[in-house]
Amino acid sequence: MIRIIAALLFISSASFAQHGYWQQHASYQMEIDMDATKHQFTGKQKLVYTNNSPDTLTKVFYHLYFNAFQPGSMMDVRSRTIRDADPRVADRISKLKPEEIGYHKINKLTQDGMPLKFHVQGTVLEVDLAKPILPGAKAEFLMDFNSQVPLQVRRSGRDNAQGVDYSMTQWYPKMAEYDYEGWHSDPYVGREFYGVWGDFDVKISIDKKYVLGGTGYLQNSNEIGHGYATPGVEAKQLLGEKLTWHFVAPQVHDFAWAADPDYVHHTTQVPDGPTLHFLYLTDTTGNWLRLQNEFTGAFTLMNETFGKYPYKQFSVIQGGDGGMEYPMATLITSGRNYGGLLSVTVHEALHNWYYGVLATNESKYPWMDEGFTSYAQDYVLNAIGKNPVGNPHANDIQRLAELHKNGVEEPLTTHADHYQTNYCYGISSYVQGSVFLMQLEYIVGKEAFWKGMKRYFNEWKFKHPTPNDFLRVMEKTSGLELNWFMDLWVGTTQYIDYSIEEIEKEKKGRTVIELKRVGQLPMPLDIKVVDKDGNITWYYIPVGLMRGEKPGEEGQINRVVLPDWEWTNPTYEIDIDQKKRKIERITIDPSNRLADLNNLNGVYPFPK
Ligand SMILES: [Zn+2]
The missing domain is CATH 2.60.40 (Immunoglobulin-like)
Known part of the structure; x- marks a missing residue:
């Protein structure tokens, strides 16, 4: 009798678990003390890691992204040897002086109070566990580290080309993801990311003059002021040189922030949606004000079309070196014409659907985040534009034809880091990934396609969907068999004519x-x-x-x-x-x- 009940329980829990789907969990608490004169900070990190896998873990790996910004790093060598270097990086890393490089130094690491042996290999911290983490068990890692913020070269860093002081992205020791394929400890050579689902509680102490923005809800807004205080409430005048900004971000897989003393800070409210924050340096063009209005409207359309954005806040922050997505935030550069500013903002915001909430392994499937985001971006910009066209993605076909003509195609199954040219990586991920959706819409028809897109969002939000997970949703929604298309479109360089x-x-x-x-x-x-x-x-x-x-x-x-x-x-x-x-x-x-x-x-x- 007991046996039968046990078997029934097993079956019912398995069916809830999406065919045995599991994912790891990481809960971070960090205290960061920033020395803005030296561009260095000390950090204390408490990470409660839950092993939801069926495997016993004897090692863990952390990403130490700042270590990429050192002469001779893998990112540096890759950039100097790839056929078509990204001009933002080129040979700049090789020329960084000691006070301009980035680093993370790990001073102490314990697991449940036991000291750990670890080894730094470039941008990866390899850790031998003192005690294996059994399936279903938790471990608490305490880490003391100190870091130097590199001069901004790619994405993160200090003093970007537009004078933003701190673009703090990929900025802390971050647990690598372990999934059904095992560890993904990819060294940082400049491209994509993959993180563990979890939550963040981050306290950042920094000189009072700085205005911060980023992932997470500010917990002490009335203490901080700087445009965050409840209207009508005077920010408390705290003693001391520094303010401690306390952020909490639930259900995210990364945490980013930026800081500058001269940020203008505005907010708008999406009806039945998040509060939008805009942080930017003085803008004489008026573009950022115009953006706030139009982007707020676009956000409603995004919610209706792609599924409801699940957080209460989204921040558009000037920083970095182009446009880059982070949970609940984006860092973008200014100095664009209005159309360009709107376009990049819409693109990076849509990444909160295709990256932020549907957290695919971007390194393995860059076409699922960049391609899907580009598809959604074209859709939104067309819909809110003055002269909407029937198919806003049609130009992509020409770009695919050019790649084919140039003879440098590689299949979409190529790991993002290993594309032989930046050109092919770009067209494959952004364009061919977007055209993948256009082909599916053509194959199954508009109605089933849009139903499928929403169903994909709702069934896979806060998880790590694979290409097959997406395809199965489309198959169930359309009633058609589609694996032949994905196998050929993604796994080969075959083309349509x-x-x-x-x-x-x-x-x-x-x-x-x-x-x-x-x-x-x-x-x-x-x-x-x-x-x-x-x-x-x-x-x-x-x-x-x-x-x-x-x-x-x-x-x-x-x-x-x-x-x-x-x-x-x-x-x-x-x-x-x-x-x-x-x-x-x-x-x-x-x-x-x-x-x-x-x-x-x-x-x-x-x-x-
Ligand atoms: Zn993108």
Whole structure:
């Protein structure tokens, strides 16, 4: 009897756990004391780490990102040897002087009170545990460290090109993620991140003159002032040279902040959404004021379209060297035209969906955070723009075609750090990742696609979804089999190209259109045929691998669903059930969503 009950309990808990899904948990408490004259700080970190894996851990790894900013580091060498260096980095790390480098020095580390043996290997701290952490068990790590903030080279650092004093990102010893694939202790060479879900309680003591912004809710706003105090409340005049800013951030996988004495600080409120904070240096263009208004409106659209942003706050902060996403915040540079400022803000904010809340392993799947974010960015900018177009992603196809022409493609399965060129990494992650979604929308149809996007957000928020987790949601929502598409789009460099080969006006007394699959990657086809009398017929050819059909989409009134095109067949004939029908025009995918790398051969009359 007991046995049966135990078995039933096991089954019910397993079904809640998304097919055995588990993730580690990290709860950080940090006390940081900043010396802003030397750009150094001391830190005390208490990390309660919960091993939710089924494995016994005998080691742990921390990222020590600041160590990347030292001459001879992996990031430095990588930047000086890659074919097309990022100009922001180039050889700048190799020229940093001792007072300009970054470092983390670990002075003391204990596990549940027991001293630990550890070893620093570049940007990775390798720790042998004093006692294994069993499945389901917790360990408390106490660390004393001191750090120097590097001169800003890439993302984090002091004194960026626009004069922001501190861009404090990837700035503390951070536990590496351990998941179903084991440890991901990736050394920092400049690209993507992956962190443990948890919460942060951070106290930062710094000279009174500084204004801070970042991840987390300020706990002592009335003590701090600087635009944070409750309206009408005078900030308490505290004694001493420094203020201690106390932030708490629940359910995040990273914590970032920035500080400058000259930040202007404004807030706006998204109706039924977060408070938005804007922190920036004096701006004479008026762009930042205009941004506050329009971005607040955009945020409502983002909530409605992609799922509800789950935090009470989001901060847009001037800092860093471009635009970079952090939980509940972004650091972006100023000095852009208004369109550029809005665009980068929308992009980085949308990362709080595709990175912040849906925390994919960015190093392994940069196309899932950069690509999905770029797709959402195009969507939002188009929707709030003056002249919305039907397909705001269409330009991406041209950029993919250029990559293909240049012959430097690598499959999307390439780990972000290991792309051979920055160019291919950029196009693959941002463009090909975005076009992945455009292809899915084309394959399953708009309705199922948008349902799937929201379902993905709701089922996988605060977790680490993989490509297959996303695809399964889309399969369940659309009722179609889609793995063939992802396998080829992500795992190979195969591309899409279909052509209209010929129109045989009277093959056996009928009109026949012959199509050819020129590229290797098979796709379903929407084909619009207009005859000389102006009659329109839509032909739809599913790929057999889909095991189903997309329903007709808006505007496809006279639609004929044709038999499957099996992928092994290089050609396909559309037999138009009509004698001597005079065809005026044929277009493969007039919506321009199909990422056909050569559009010219997909229309009739054939272009001269
Ligand atoms: Zn991005």
